[in-house]
Amino acid sequence: MRKFLPVEDLARDERFNQITMNDRMADQRTAITTDSRPSRAANRIVPSRADASDAARGLMHGIFVGEIQALEGAGRTCWDFTTGSEAPFELKLDMARQCWDEARHVEISCKLSDWMGSEIGEYAENTVLFQAACSNDPVLRLAGVNRALEGLAIDVFTTMKEFGEVAGDQYLEFAEDWMLADEVTHVKMGSDWLRKITENDPERRKKALDFQSVVDKLFSYGGTRSESQESPIGLARRFRELAGFDDQEIDVIADLSLAALEERKAAVLEAQAALN
Amino acid sequence: MTVEVTPQTFTFVSFDSAYILRIAQRLIGIFGLEDQNIRIDINETTPLGKMHVEFGDPIVINIQSGAFEDFSRPRQQSEPATTQSLGRILLKVSDRLSPEFADAPADEDLTLMQVAIWETYCVGRLSRHDIEINRQRWLYNFRNRHGFNDASDRAFEKIWNSDKLTWDQLQSISDTAVALAQ
Amino acid sequence: MADSKKPRAPFAPWDRRELPGLFSVEESARRVGAYKWCELKLFEALGGWIATVPELDVKMRLGAHCYKHAWHAELWHKRLPELREMNPDRLTVAPNEHMVRFIEALTEPEAPELTIEKLVGVYRVFIPHFISAYTFHLNNTSDITDAPTMRSLRFVLQDEFEDWRDGEMLIQSLIETPSEVDRATNHQASLEKILLAAGGITGSGTIGFNTPEHEGALI
Ligand SMILES: [Fe+2]
Ligand SMILES: [Fe+2]
Numbered sequence: 001m002r003k004f005l006p007v008e009d010l011a012r013d014e015r016f017n018q019i020t021m022n023d024r025m026a027d028q029r030t031a032i033t034t035d036s037r038p039s040r041a042a043n044r045i046v047p048s049r050a051d052a053s054d055a056a057r058g059l060m061h062g063i064f065v066g067e068i069q070a071l072e073g074a075g076r077t078c079w080d081f082t083t084g085s086e087a088p089f090e091l092k093l094d095m096a097r098q099c100w101d102e103a104r105h106v107e108i109s110c111k112l113s114d115w116m117g118s119e120i121g122e123y124a125e126n127t128v129l130f131q132a133a134c135s136n137d138p139v140l141r142l143a144g145v146n147r148a149l150e151g152l153a154i155d156v157f158t159t160m161k162e163f164g165e166v167a168g169d170q171y172l173e174f175a176e177d178w179m180l181a182d183e184v185t186h187v188k189m190g191s192d193w194l195r196k197i198t199e200n201d202p203e204r205r206k207k208a209l210d211f212q213s214v215v216d217k218l219f220s221y222g223g224t225r226s227e228s229q230e231s232p233i234g235l236a237r238r239f240r241e242l243a244g245f246d247d248q249e250i251d252v253i254a255d256l257s258l259a260a261l262e263e264r265k266a267a268v269l270e271a272q273a274a275l276n
Numbered sequence: 277m278t279v280e281v282t283p284q285t286f287t288f289v290s291f292d293s294a295y296i297l298r299i300a301q302r303l304i305g306i307f308g309l310e311d312q313n314i315r316i317d318i319n320e321t322t323p324l325g326k327m328h329v330e331f332g333d334p335i336v337i338n339i340q341s342g343a344f345e346d347f348s349r350p351r352q353q354s355e356p357a358t359t360q361s362l363g364r365i366l367l368k369v370s371d372r373l374s375p376e377f378a379d380a381p382a383d384e385d386l387t388l389m390q391v392a393i394w395e396t397y398c399v400g401r402l403s404r405h406d407i408e409i410n411r412q413r414w415l416y417n418f419r420n421r422h423g424f425n426d427a428s429d430r431a432f433e434k435i436w437n438s439d440k441l442t443w444d445q446l447q448s449i450s451d452t453a454v455a456l457a458q
Numbered sequence: 459m460a461d462s463k464k465p466r467a468p469f470a471p472w473d474r475r476e477l478p479g480l481f482s483v484e485e486s487a488r489r490v491g492a493y494k495w496c497e498l499k500l501f502e503a504l505g506g507w508i509a510t511v512p513e514l515d516v517k518m519r520l521g522a523h524c525y526k527h528a529w530h531a532e533l534w535h536k537r538l539p540e541l542r543e544m545n546p547d548r549l550t551v552a553p554n555e556h557m558v559r560f561i562e563a564l565t566e567p568e569a570p571e572l573t574i575e576k577l578v579g580v581y582r583v584f585i586p587h588f589i590s591a592y593t594f595h596l597n598n599t600s601d602i603t604d605a606p607t608m609r610s611l612r613f614v615l616q617d618e619f620e621d622w623r624d625g626e627m628l629i630q631s632l633i634e635t636p637s638e639v640d641r642a643t644n645h646q647a648s649l650e651k652i653l654l655a656a657g658g659i660t661g662s663g664t665i666g667f668n669t670p671e672h673e674g675a676l677i
Contacts, residue, residue, distance in 0.1 A: 001503070001506050001510065001567070001568040010509055011509065011570035012512050013512045013514065016348075017348040024350070027323065027350055027351055028321075029289070029322050029323045029341065048388070050326070050388065050391070051326070052388075053420050054325065058347070068514075068517070071517065072508050072509035072517075074505070075504070075505035075507070075508035075509060075524060076506060076508075077505070078501060078505025078524060078528075079502050079503065079505050079506025080506070083498060083502070089531075092501075093529075093531070093532050096501050096505060096524045096528030096529075097525050099504075099521040100522050100524065100525030100526075103517075103518040103519075104522075106517075107518060110514075114412065115412075116413070117413025117414065117415065117417075118410075118413070120514075122347055123347040124347065124348050130509075167419075167420045167424070168423050169420070170424065171424070
């Protein structure tokens with residue numbers, strides 16, 4: 001088995017169809033409205049949305065494939081690096097623990113998909129999550145995956161948990177809350193290892209944090225996640241704090257996400273103007 | 277009477293208007309809407325899947341591209357999604373044209389609960405026309421509107437299995453479910 | 459109420475534990491170091507394979523099992539300093555070169571069509587060898603002096619049995635043709651031959667045969 005598996009080689013059965021960020025960007029349609037009327041500006045996935053059930057199903061499938069890739073990413077970190085010289089033994093133990101957690105998250109997601117009436121492979125799988133797990137520096141990987149990707153997972157699970165709570169769907173609320181607990185742990189693992197390994201290497205730490213913000217921006221693409229109600233997914237400040245993000249770090253992600261939303265809106269306006 | 281699909285060619289999505297027309301014609305035949313002039317306008321600039329009807333001559337059905345899309349292959353058309361979406365909206369048209377639905381509020385005045393009962397009524401009937409429907413998806417939608425409880429599930433069951441309901445009967449099943457859950 | 463001053467035997471009549479054990483402190487540490495090395499190699503491989511198997515149920519099982527073997531490695535890692543090895547890395551080694559070769563052969567399959575080979579290597583070869591090595595240790599060490607190792611061994615063996623059953627059931631469910639039976643048995647045979655040369659998880663004498671006598675052992 002090779003070290004460092006390219007994203008194209010992720011093994012899937014025939015139900016899955018994988019797309020890249022480029023495929024997604026090639027789609028000129030947008031769900032984000034440029035209409036400024038307040039009633040139209042609410043894209044947040046909440047039960048009061050007219051298409052709430054379908055929006056929740058779509059997001060749930062996104063979570064499902066995200067969990068598979070998180071599982072694969074953590075597993076690859078166990079394999080890709082030599083224990084001791086490239087990655088500490090204890091870091092690998094954490095990654096193995098994360099494998100188990102993510103495997104349970106895949107199981108939970110499958111049960112929830114059944115509950116919501118979705119089928120495996122009903123939606124495309126965006127492989128951008130695994131791409132963040134492909135760095136050849138374990139610290140960068142932890143920054144990209146555990147801090148950026150798992151941070152996004154905290155935002156997503158909080159949005160879904162609240163969705164279940166408001167809809168009176170205890171099955172959904174229960175499951176999301178449990179996953180949320182695990183993800184907070186995973187983000188904390190990322191923060192702790194980043195601090196520990198780069199304690200005497202400010203350059204490496206800066207590189208890792210830069211990589212994290214690149215990944216954060218990538219996941220904020222199109223304004224999917226931000227504090228604005230125009231974004232389908234919110235930014236979960238409280239749970240991010242629990243996971244070891246400080247206020248300033250959360251503010252940076254909030255600003256970055258909002259900028260991504262505005263960028264996308266401007267691009268849509270431009271595309272529409274070009275059409276007319 | 278005529279059926280028309282616009283646009284003829286698509287820029288943002290890979291849809292086939294002739295294919296959509298064939299599916300629409302088949303469904304129009306099944307639902308006995310042959311005596312109506314119908315135009316299907318597809319809005320390909322959004323991936324959302326909303327549908328809306330304007331009654332006139334012709335009857336204009338506005339459909340956003342997400343309603344016909346294969347979500348696993350973005351921008352590609354899905355035959356099941358096209359059939360299900362057209363089936364749902366055409367059944368709604370047929371209901372609206374019948375006196376039993378004279379009391380139904382206008383689309384923009386329908387509550388989310390009312391939308392859910394009507395949708396359930398449509399997809400339940402569709403499932404008996406050999407059209408593949410994921411029942412759990414619609415049960416989930418119904419529960420999101422009526423609550424996650426036994427009364428809600430019984431109401432869903434009743435509507436799903438019915439073929440000849442009036443708007444008032446639909447409304448009453450929904451009201452009963454809500455009252456029982458409280 | 460019993461008389462609190464009345465002398466009692468240090469070992470209750472039902473407590474039949476005995477002092478003698480087959481392993482000296484050094485031999486125990488050597489074995490534990492080999493266990494850690496093997497568990498480490500196993501959890502690394504399981505982790506790496508997750509992304510390479512298309513079968514969803516197998517993917518998830520490998521994820522769960524990856525953690526269990528990491529936990530075993532951690533237990534052995536923590537036991538080493540208690541066995542007078544203050545630098546656990548020194549004993550975290552393969553018992554011999556054949557075992558290194560075994561791990562190379564075990565982890566060779568990568569292609570998505572090779573799930574049977576991946577699972578056979580782990581569940582029909584490696585894990586059965588863990589079970590025998592751990593059982594031998596459990597049954598032959600001193601009930602009294604090596605109780606901490608025994609406690610870990612029991613936890614670990616519980617996992618190994620469960621994982622072996624999970625893996626065996628996955629293998630049986632994946633084998634659908636006689637040629638796949640051949641694939642499984644051929645791969646098993648080729649790996650077993652390397653382990654034969656290695657002598658087992660801890661090298662020669664893993665389960666008592668050809669065991670060199672260990673200085674300081676009390677038998
Ligand atoms: Fe997860
Ligand atoms: Fe996670």
